[in-house]
Amino acid sequence: MTSTLAGLTALVTGGASGIGLATAELLSEYGADVAVLDLDPAAVRAPLRGFTADVTDDDSVRSAVEETARQLGGIDILVNNAGTGAAGTVADNPDEEWARVLDVNVLGIVRVTRAALPYLRRSAHAAVVNTCSIAATAGLPQRALYSASKGAVLSLTLAMAADHVREGIRVNCVNPGTVDTPWVGRLLDAAADPVAERAALNGRQPTGRLVTAQEVAAAIAYLASPAAGSTTGTALAVDGGMAGLRLRPEPQA
Template identity: 75%
Template structure:
């Protein structure tokens, strides 16, 4: 697959760690010039272009996207990956937490996409990939706020795909299961019994293991590539079969 993205310019939000960094590295391996937008982008090392960006701040977003387009020669690919998590039932999270999570996970996608659209419309291979979650379609315990935000991301993806297909801009999303990222490891560290929590997270996916960031990155890279030129408005699950399989217990 090396070289399939030669000369293309990609912007990845949340590109400083986890899925975003794995995606940025893979896009670069396949020939793209890649800017990583993040509150802390220091892990995005050469050949990646690290740019500080707060997706909740319009001025920060516009400045980072414009800088990326100037340095990379435009924007062909946008990966809206920046996001934050939340735990609790609908009764547990404060209104401030609701505003913060929705501001980052949903409105952040709108801000970055709005800033990138003028550049994407000039591209002959324009693609947007949003990082969603299995939480958009599966009722997970103690994830009310997070699930609401990701349900919105999935619906937003489909609406964006309809709005921009005539512009030649494809829009898709990936729905990962539980991914082995620094954020998930932080949740495990804070659990009363980290080993039991890890075993439970593994067990709820039919494959019996966590998804890797590199596996999600591979799905994003496919949706972003010209190989997926006829794919838009699609939700691609990378979840070890969690969304569709109902295995019998032996």
């Protein structure tokens, strides 16, 4: 498995922690030369290459992508992972917060992909993988803004796949369930009863536990690999069965 991406180059946004870092490390383990774009890439260690970029700033994105492509010698794989969260109903967030989250989660993908397209078009194995969410396909409480942003990511993924398939660029996304990331950890810490809240999140997924960042990374690596050469316009759920399974309640002891 360690040579499945040998000779390919990859760019991962939001790659300094959580799903992004797990993905960058796995792509590197599989043989790719990997660069990470992040607001603070200080945690990125060799052989990964860290670049500072803000996905809400087009000049920042273009500059970082250009330097990444120069150092890597091109871009074969783009993982649009940078994102932010939000909690609450439609009544709980002001317009400014809606604009901020959509700017990061949706327009961030637009900016980075737009800057990377000239390099992807030159690749024989071009692949884009967007980090979406189970929130795009399931109604989750207290996630109106976040769900709206990820629903847009799902639709954007399909549109991008249609636009670029004849250019030889595959576009897919992963739909993780609740992942044990620093952001989720902060949500749990802020809960009135963190232990009960974690138990509720665990119980929401049929496997009875949170998804790991490494499990999402494995799905991203597959979609990015030439082994998935006939897979495009697909949303791959990594959600512990949440999207498709309907289990009966466990018998009471």
